[in-house]
Amino acid sequence: MYRLFISHSWAYSDAYEKVTKLIDEQGLSYYNHSVPMNDPIHSCGTDSQLRAAIDAKVKNTSCVLILAGVYSSYSKWIKIEIEIAQQYGKPIIAIEPWASEKTSKIVKDAAHKVVKWQGKSIVDAIKELA
Structure with a gap:
């Protein structure tokens, strides 16, 4: 079973939900370590407490x-x-949104692999790197 942390902003929760759906449709067995919308950790208090929760x-x-x-x-x-x-040596997979003319250079530079917005591409990258 793969253990995934899917980074996201709740301001863009529809994108997060689409990514999890793409992964689910591929039948990948995984545990989602991401922050649930009904229990956001940004209410943890200070920035250092939030960082510790993400860590x-x-x-x-x-x-x-x-x-x-x-x-x-x-x-x-x-x-x-x-x-x-x-810090933990975790592989990072960057997922580029469909038809996006601009993407995050910061994320792509940190990524071990950059994939398109397709379930098979995402799951193949997980299997390759995890």
């Missing part, structure tokens, strides 16, 4: 998936998730 989620994963939309370049938390993944 605890990422530490035990097989790999980290990050949506490489341009908003990712401006998110301090995605940058922190990348730092934490790198």
